[in-house]
Amino acid sequence: MKTTSENNFEQQWKRKFENASVPPPSDMWDRIEADLDEQKKRTPFFLLWGLPAFVTGGIAATLILALGGWFLLNNTEENTSAKVVKILESSSEEVILEKSDVQTSEESVAEPFKTEPQETVISKKVIGSTASVATNKRTLSELPKLQSNTTGFAQLMNEVILDEPKAGKITSQINPTFLENIADNLRKIAPHQFTELPVRYILKRNKLAYNEPIINEETKEKRRSWIGLISGISPFKPNFQNGGLNNLASANAASFSANDANFTIQRVPNGVSGSNSSDMENAFGIPTGSPVQQFNNGRAFNFGIQAGKQLTERLAFESGIRYIQGNSPVNSNVYTLNQSTGEINPFVQDYLTQDKTLSNAVVASVETLKNSYEYLSVPLQLAYEIPLRKKLNLEITGGLSADMFLQNTLQSETTDIASLNAGNSAFRTLGVSGLGGVRLNYLFDEKWELVIGSAFQQALVSNFESGSSAQLRPQMFGVNYGVNYHF
Amino acid sequence: MTDERRLIEACIRNERTAQRQLYEMYAGKFYAVAVRYMKDQDDAADVLQDAFVKVFKYINTFRFDCPFEAWSRRIVINTALKALQKRKRMGYQIDANELTNQLSEKAVDISNMALEQLMCLVHELPEGCQAIFNLYAIEGYKHHEIADLLGISEGTSKSQYSRAKQLLQQKLADISEAEIRLKN
Numbered sequence: 003m004k005t006t007s008e009n010n011f012e013q014q015w016k017r018k019f020e021n022a023s024v025p026p027p028s029d030m031w032d033r034i035e036a037d038l039d040e041q042k043k044r045t046p047f048f049l050l051w052g053l054p055a056f057v058t059g060g061i062a063a064t065l066i067l068a069l070g071g072w073f074l075l076n077n078t079e080e081n082t083s084a085k086v087v088k089i090l091e092s093s094s095e096e097v098i099l100e101k102s103d104v105q106t107s108e109e110s111v112a113e114p115f116k117t118e119p120q121e122t123v124i125s126k127k128v129i130g131s132t133a134s135v136a137t138n139k140r141t142l143s144e145l146p147k148l149q150s151n152t153t154g155f156a157q158l159m160n161e162v163i164l165d166e167p168k169a170g171k172i173t174s175q176i177n178p179t180f181l182e183n184i185a186d187n188l189r190k191i192a193p194h195q196f197t198e199l200p201v202r203y204i205l206k207r208n209k210l211a212y213n214e215p216i217i218n219e220e221t222k223e224k225r226r227s228w229i230g231l232i233s234g235i236s237p238f239k240p241n242f243q244n245g246g247l248n249n250l251a252s253a254n255a256a257s258f259s260a261n262d263a264n265f266t267i268q269r270v271p272n273g274v275s276g277s278n279s280s281d282m283e284n285a286f287g288i289p290t291g292s293p294v295q296q297f298n299n300g301r302a303f304n305f306g307i308q309a310g311k312q313l314t315e316r317l318a319f320e321s322g323i324r325y326i327q328g329n330s331p332v333n334s335n336v337y338t339l340n341q342s343t344g345e346i347n348p349f350v351q352d353y354l355t356q357d358k359t360l361s362n363a364v365v366a367s368v369e370t371l372k373n374s375y376e377y378l379s380v381p382l383q384l385a386y387e388i389p390l391r392k393k394l395n396l397e398i399t400g401g402l403s404a405d406m407f408l409q410n411t412l413q414s415e416t417t418d419i420a421s422l423n424a425g426n427s428a429f430r431t432l433g434v435s436g437l438g439g440v441r442l443n444y445l446f447d448e449k450w451e452l453v454i455g456s457a458f459q460q461a462l463v464s465n466f467e468s469g470s471s472a473q474l475r476p477q478m479f480g481v482n483y484g485v486n487y488h489f
Numbered sequence: 490m491t492d493e494r495r496l497i498e499a500c501i502r503n504e505r506t507a508q509r510q511l512y513e514m515y516a517g518k519f520y521a522v523a524v525r526y527m528k529d530q531d532d533a534a535d536v537l538q539d540a541f542v543k544v545f546k547y548i549n550t551f552r553f554d555c556p557f558e559a560w561s562r563r564i565v566i567n568t569a570l571k572a573l574q575k576r577k578r579m580g581y582q583i584d585a586n587e588l589t590n591q592l593s594e595k596a597v598d599i600s601n602m603a604l605e606q607l608m609c610l611v612h613e614l615p616e617g618c619q620a621i622f623n624l625y626a627i628e629g630y631k632h633h634e635i636a637d638l639l640g641i642s643e644g645t646s647k648s649q650y651s652r653a654k655q656l657l658q659q660k661l662a663d664i665s666e667a668e669i670r671l672k673n
Binding site for chain 1: 505516517520524525537538542546598599604607629654
């Protein structure tokens, strides 16, 4: 064996091992194949992917929201003092305990350990070699006080101390070593602040754990204020309520058809924009069925900026500005006809603009109109933060949004593009929506955070002015994503 | 189109025969990697199994922009590191006494040593040290990459590597001395 210079050390080892081969166990492929087969069997769950994207998206968002809500509702702190009192009260009448001895405040939990004299007193009482608990009322009253914030522990203690709880007799004698160990443990954990463990731990049982200080420090450090970009996509449900619009169309069409024989109606052929009345006379001939004005679900997207400020350790306020566009194709067979200009408009357009040609309604074949709404929205919402990991938070958000209506664009193959806004139609300038959502925030850098989650928005008032019998209350429930910068 | 590419594309289509062929091609090499990281052969077998399942599961994400062997080898390494972390057996404590000695200026040539013998030497390293030695010396990772990978500081990676190197050199020197004595 010879020696060589040190700088070849890594190269030698690399050369020796980089193409090394060791025969694997003979059953290895069978094991891998079994794993692969098992994964295949699990695929039925993912058959959901066969569904339309917005359905699976909606299901996912619903699940997230429901789980988030469930967690929030179940995350309320249990009144441990009540439990302790209940246990003690039901256990023995002979053990006289004052409820005031059992408190949940952090001070009262830590109190017995704060000063040496008190601790010594307790230790002495607890350690007493054969002391019966029944004879030492003060010791008993101290013990639940020590454990008021650790339910399971408290229960265990009381069960040990009160050997025959139903009969109300205290017959057992305390094992001094056992109590000493408990006192030691309590001394260690008392200074910590206890909270429920995060979601996955409490789905089936409540379990207490103390917060790791580092999480709190990180949270305070990283999340004082932030500004970010946000975007989102979702299905757009217009929630259009007809409000007698079809009846009005039907009545107007019947009246118009009866009064003007030249304009008995049929569907307008493609390419006819109604530039002169003689063309229109040729175009319209036979009156057809009942009016249809159906607003279908479409898609929405939004983007904007948001800024937030931490109010308390867990609660933050957030606002910003977002542009929202939602489309909702309209199936309609009702049009209005301007006899002077030959102009044809969708009936709903003239209804919203209260055009005088509204009475010249005609019912033709169903046509799909492109229909989109644009808003500038200012969300005002609170976010409740639940730390999951050091850099990962779950946030549940809720609030209101002030929605400034920008415009509604309507267009069919046979009519011109119509742009309706609050100035020329029955649309409100300002609407209000309710907001809710669940999202995950991941701190991928010291200052930068990725945000993804589900968001729900529902118009609380109709987009149409109160005088209008028809109503439009758009609803969006989809996925939002963005990036925040903390400062 | 190369045979390997065809094989990979067949694996993307979940063809079991192709998966088997790919396994046969790389099982030995990857098992050697797993054995190098894990002290126990059963653990190494578990790592190999998990790694191949992951390779086949995520093979559709392979973009053919690097050698397949390097891509899948990285999966094996990551699986081994995760297994070690899961067992919480990777300690990175620095033993001050061991680091006080200067590294010897001469190192023993290992080119004629048996692979099994070298593997035993690597296995004798403390587990945290062993992983860092493997990553730096054999896989060629930089210390800052190792630090990111294991969630430790770059300094810890460097010091652990020095320790591993020193221990290995010491063992190799002992073996060398013993051989010389036997010859004499």
